[in-house]
Amino acid sequence: MGFSLSIPITGKIKSSTFPPQDSEYITASIDFPRGTPFAKRVKITRDVEEHIKATDGFMNYSFFNPNSLMMGGRNQSLYIGLGDPRNRIITSFDVADNLREKFKDVEGADIRIKQQSAGPPESDFPILFQINGDNLKDLKSAAKEAGDYLKELDDVRLVNDGVEGETEPQIKVELDKKKMKDENVVPVVAAAVVRNIFAMESVAKIRPEDTGETINLNLLTEKKFRDSNNDLEKTKVPKTDGSTIELKKIAKITEVNELASINKYDGKRYIKVQAELKEGTEAASVEKKINNFLSADKLEDLGLEKDAVSYRGEVMANSEALDKIFIMLLLAMIFVYIILVAQFNSFFQPLIIVMAVPLALVGVFPALLITGNVLSFLANVGVVALVGIVVNDAIVFIDYANRLYRRDNDFVQALITAGQVRFKPILSTSITTIGGVLPLALVSDFWGPIGMAIIGGLAFSTIGTLVVIPAAYTFLHNASGSISKALGR
Structure with a gap:
């Protein structure tokens, strides 16, 4: 049982929300x-x-x-x-x-x-993570190192580090505060002059009488003065005494290759690194390697915070889907338990019946592994569906055993007789259900995981109903008897 339930953790079953078809x-x-x-x-x-x-x-x-x-x-x-x-x-x-x-x-x-894929559109890149920070130079360095590391991995086919191919020639103007102070230049005025060179400035509004529509008049420096460093350096900046000074005397002007756009998330800059994987490669295994490479110490050495990396790829999508499925499974078990409490007028017997669900899980994962199916969204839906299917055999067994016990007052014999009498109905019910689901598992790759999940879970839970459920019921019966004696009842 422990081996079966550990199969998903070991990574032997491939996991994908909607695998490609x-x-x-x-x-x-x-x-x-x-x-x-x-x-x-x-x-x-x-x-x-x-x-x-x-x-x-x-x-x-x-x-x-x-x-x-x-x-x-x-x-x-x-x-x-x-x-x-x-x-x-x-x-x-x-x-x-x-x-x-x-x-x-x-x-x-x-x-x-x-x-x-058989499901809704997914990201083009199974591996996708953001490197967050305030210093763009440190971000570019970290993204480049992460991209180079991914390119060395045999499992990775294509890498986009968010830097290579994303830059374009730009003119960088850095105003020198000390020089502006010495030359009596107001920083706000100098910044406005530089901004007006590269961006349009609204200088007036007119409204022709024939149309009556308002037209904005915008001023933009000619392109030849924006593309040439020499012309830009000669741009005149007004001083407080009414004279002017050339921009190059109060600023450093350089031509650089920088990112064409700057992305921000929660107020911080980030660069997105993406990678495409070779067929059959688990995104989780590659993401684990990246996580080890971009360790907290490594990020600090690169000038970033320890938690500067956030993952947004296939692993995160699968994790979110599994979390939702787990909540659905838990709610399904709770609803079934409440109904059984009302039916059996007991809090303990429904617990034994609900035990059929984990027994079914023991059969689900080996079935998926043997048939080569993926632990997909539909396989998880099959697991949830099992909650309502596998308890039926346990209900039939426990209900009949209770009737025999009330009639003959022999608990052990009641369990033996219930097993003998209900063996064929329980087996027949399971076989017919498996037969009905079998075409679903064999005909289509899309429906295969849900079919095999139900078949594997139902097959093992049937055996568990006839072996484990009686043993658990016996243990609970003896325990309740011991408690009653201790309380003097």
């Missing part, structure tokens, strides 16, 4: 680095198309947004049709692997192939 199509996503020229984006897209056409199992393809390239988009997504899985030998998993191998030759973009 052999589907009628897959999708390809092309991500271009910032600043990729239009001609290069077109060439890469054409190369991807040629690889798709030359792949076995391919039927047709189309773009989700054909105008994305023309509009300067950094992402191009394709739908790749494969046809009905029942009418082809090669699976969508094989097609995806073949394409990934071919796309290794395509340079200048990150190309991802995504298998379709």
Whole structure:
């Protein structure tokens, strides 16, 4: 029993909320680095198309947004049709692997192939975590190290560290407070001058008589003065005495490559690191490696707080789903117990009947492991459904044993007779239920986990009803007798 219940903890059963299926199509996503020229984006897209056409199992393809390239988009997504899985030998998993191998030759973009899951849309990256902090330089350094570490792992196929390919050329202006004080320049005025160079400033509003609509007049520095350091350095900044001074004398102006956007969460900056895994790789095992690499000491060495990393990937989604399933399972057991208390007019006998539920769990995990099914959302739904199914055999057994005991006043003989008389009905009920669920487990990969969870749990709980339940009932009966004698009743 201990071994069976420990199977999910050991990781022998793969866990996924909605595992990918052999589907009628897959999708390809092309991500271009910032600043990729239009001609290069077109060439890469054409190369991807040629690889798709030359792949076995391919039927047709189309773009989700054909105008994305023309509009300067950094992402191009394709739908790749494969046809009905029942009418082809090669699976969508094989097609995806073949394409990934071919796309290794395509340079200048990150190309991802995504298998379709049977559930709602999920994140493209099973591994996804945020590195939070106030210092952007430290964040970039930590994200780069985490990305480099992930690239070295054999289980990881593609990595986006949130830094590489996300930067673009920028002009950085750092005002020097000491120099501004020495030159009698008001910092707010200097900052306003710099801001007005790069951003439009509303200077007036007009309302033509013929239309009556208000029109904003905005002032923006010409592009040639914004793109040239030399012109920017010569920008005049007013002083308190009415004269002006060149910007370069009170500020440091440099050309840098910085992140195109800064993301914030709970008031702190963060950089998102993402990774795609090879088929069959458990996200939990990779996330554990990352957690060990980005230890509290490591984060402190990088200038970040000990809890600077927060995970948002597949593991977190699975954990949240399992938490909800556990609450549902607990509520189901409570409701069943309350109903049984009213039926048996006892608080103790329903506890014995509800024991059939953990007995069923002992059979669920080996069944999933042997058949190669995943501990998915539907498998967990099957576990919850077992609460209402497996108690039926225990109810039949306990109820009949109680009637025999009240009639003959021989507890042990009542249990033996109940086992003999109810053996065939209990076995028949379980076999017919298993027979009804069996097509569900065999016909579809989608419904397979829920079917096998019910079959495995019901099979083991049937044995438990005839062996463990009588033993537990005997123990409870003897214990209650001893307590009654001790109290002098």
